[in-house]
Amino acid sequence: MATVLSGIQPSGQLHLGNWAGAIRQFIDLQQQHDLFIFVASYHALTTLRGEELRANTRQVVVDYLAFGLDPQRCHLYLQQDVPEVSELAWILSCVCPKHLMDKAVSFKDKVERGLSASVGLYTYPILQAADILIVDADLVPVGKDQVQHIEITRDLAQKFNYHTDSECFKLPAYRLAEHAQVLPGIDGEKMSKSYGNTIDPFMDEKPLRKRIMKIVTDGTPQEEPKDPETCTVYKIFTGIVGSQDPRSQDLAARYRDGGLGYGHAKQALFELIMEVFAEPRQRRKALLANPNEVDAALASGAAAARERASQVMDRVRKAAGLR
Ligand code: ADP
Numbered sequence: 001m002a003t004v005l006s007g008i009q010p011s012g013q014l015h016l017g018n019w020a021g022a023i024r025q026f027i028d029l030q031q032q033h034d035l036f037i038f039v040a041s042y043h044a045l046t047t048l049r050g051e052e053l054r055a056n057t058r059q060v061v062v063d064y065l066a067f068g069l070d071p072q073r074c075h076l077y078l079q080q081d082v083p084e085v086s087e088l089a090w091i092l093s094c095v096c097p098k099h100l101m102d103k104a105v106s107f108k109d110k111v112e113r114g115l116s117a118s119v120g121l122y123t124y125p126i127l128q129a130a131d132i133l134i135v136d137a138d139l140v141p142v143g144k145d146q147v148q149h150i151e152i153t154r155d156l157a158q159k160f161n162y163h164t165d166s167e168c169f170k171l172p173a174y175r176l177a178e179h180a181q182v183l184p185g186i187d188g189e190k191m192s193k194s195y196g197n198t199i200d201p202f203m204d205e206k207p208l209r210k211r212i213m214k215i216v217t218d219g220t221p222q223e224e225p226k227d228p229e230t231c232t233v234y235k236i237f238t239g240i241v242g243s244q245d246p247r248s249q250d251l252a253a254r255y256r257d258g259g260l261g262y263g264h265a266k267q268a269l270f271e272l273i274m275e276v277f278a279e280p281r282q283r284r285k286a287l288l289a290n291p292n293e294v295d296a297a298l299a300s301g302a303a304a305a306r307e308r309a310s311q312v313m314d315r316v317r318k319a320a321g322l323r
């Protein structure tokens with residue numbers, strides 16, 4: 001069975017865009033793969049720390065479990081619970097030419113914007129390579145912005161194999177989310193926490209409905225026929241269930257027939273979200289009331305990851321001459 005790994009940034013509040021573009025994919029993958037998903041807390045230290053990091057980490061874990069990551073099928077863990085990762089990062093850093101990091105975009109961007117960047121941010125891709133190689137991952141599902149990091153990972157794995165004349169690491173591949181469309185936010189731009197335009201499917205019913213009613217639409221009067229394809233409400237709707245779903249087709253027909261006001265479309269979207277996320281919303285409530293369940297999921301995920309990590313580190317230490 002192929003090993004699949006991905007890391008998530010503990011960025012706190014998740015939104016429908018994260019679910020559509022990333023989380024949904026993980027939930028599908030856990031059916032047929034050996035799936036490792038971890039919270040990249042060490043990476044997050046390049047931008048936040050303390051109570052903010054603690055709270056965000058917890059929230060991300062609870063939300064992922066609520067969305068449907070199943071601890072029976074997927075190893076969910078925190079990066080700091082597999083300390084071998086930082087040992088491997090050091091070992092990889094010693095085969096990493098400096099120029100490889102000079103080219104890495106997240107560091108380069110920050111410096112170009114005149115911001116001060118830490119050494120942690122500079123070597124961020126090495127730590128990411130360690131995350132991936134330490135579980136012998138075959139496949140890493142990521143967004144486009146992460147492709148360079150996977151290429152660096154392959155490069156470092158090859159360099160280590162070459163320098164130690166070993167086959168220590170296999171070379172992981174990346175997988176971009178298939179047909180991942182970008183889900184728009186309430187203002188029609190890409191939904192992103194940085195734009196303040198997100199929809200959180202875990203919101204209480206009333207504020208959620210209010211939020212959906214704020215989606216920006218044009219001024220076409222209710223009676224007139226409308227083109228669903230250009231409407232943000234419809235785009236979000238189909239981003240959730242796909243345009244082939246009978247519910248989408250029914251809504252599209254109502255747009256085209258005329259007589260459908262944007263308020264009606266928004267109400268349909270609200271009802272869809274309540275329906276699609278009914279189970280996750282229930283699960284989230286139960287998890288918040290039962291923190292032990294969350295802790296148990298993290299403990300079993302960490303145990304599985306450490307077991308794999310200790311096998312890999314055995315190989316690495318031998319090849320490196322540390323044994
Ligand atoms: P944000 O833009 O809110 O900061 P992140 O950059 O943390 O989100 O993205 C986390 C994951 O969610 C990535 O895999 C990204 O591709 C996905 N994602 C984020 N926003 C969207 C969106 N609007 N549509 C589809 N996928 C998204």
Ligand code: TRP
Pocket residue numbers: 005006007008009040043127128131132140142146149
């Ligand atoms: N850098 C990734 C991001 O910003 C998070 C991450 C850390 C990651 N380690 C990883 C993703 C390993 C995939 C594999 O989203």
